[in-house]
Amino acid sequence: GTYKLHYRLPFLRIVHLFVCSGSGRKKTPIMFIRAVWFAALCVVLGVALGEESGRLIISKRILNQHLVEGKDTTVHYEIFNLGSSPCLNVKLEDDSFPEDKFEVAHGLLSAKWGRIAPNANVSHTVILRPKWVGLFNFTAAKVSYTPEESDETLVTLTSFPGVEQIVDLNKFNRRHSPHVGDWVAFAIMALPVVGVPFVLWQRSYSKYTSKSKKA
Numbered sequence: 001g002t003y004k005l006h007y008r009l010p011f012l013r014i015v016h017l018f019v020c021s022g023s024g025r026k027k028t029p030i031m032f033i034r035a036v037w038f039a040a041l042c043v044v045l046g047v048a049l050g051e052e053s054g055r056l057i058i059s060k061r062i063l064n065q066h067l068v069e070g071k072d073t074t075v076h077y078e079i080f081n082l083g084s085s086p087c088l089n090v091k092l093e094d095d096s097f098p099e100d101k102f103e104v105a106h107g108l109l110s111a112k113w114g115r116i117a118p119n120a121n122v123s124h125t126v127i128l129r130p131k132w133v134g135l136f137n138f139t140a141a142k143v144s145y146t147p148e149e150s151d152e153t154l155v156t157l158t159s160f161p162g163v164e165q166i167v168d169l170n171k172f173n174r175r176h177s178p179h180v181g182d183w184v185a186f187a188i189m190a191l192p193v194v195g196v197p198f199v200l201w202q203r204s205y206s207k208y209t210s211k212s213k214k215a
Helices: 011-019 029-049 169-176 180-214
Strands: 002-007 056-062 073-081 087-093 102-106 110-116 120-130 134-138 142-147 154-157 162-167
Touching: 056 087, 056 142, 056 154, 073 087, 073 110, 110 120, 162 169
Parallel strands: none
Antiparallel strands: 002 120, 056 073, 073 120, 087 110, 087 142, 102 120, 134 162, 142 154
């Protein structure tokens, strides 16, 4: 899988990730409400924990604007440490994609990090290809970790993108292809309609101009 490590992520960046469920998707009032709720949750967690321990919160997003049978679907995870101490032995596992419905094209549905520093985040991406058409409920992945000051392993869940429609490849191509063949066929059929009157006009114009020159 592919993953990156980032430090000192601004808080508004976290809120933005929970507003936008995917790149290019239209923002809705529901997304805004979800962002406000998430911001309030982060504040409550920060106060409750007193920032004395590492605490992870995780987003899971589908980056595609359209989900299409047989085409790459990008799933992106970001893990944020909101506490003031590191989180150790972080493990992400996502078993929400049945093998009979999705093919893993690139990356892994699991990832590990030995340490995530406070006020830092890591990201992980996996590319899948749907094998079927219909509605699919994209549920949460699981993340386990151990705060540095504790021996207890904690388990938490990611956010979940929710129900999305996976469309048929042929229908998608008909709707979004440039339709070059259709335009060529239209041009061929329209040629007699446009061409014949033009030829008749050209002949008439030539005869008129030749008579005018003789006169």
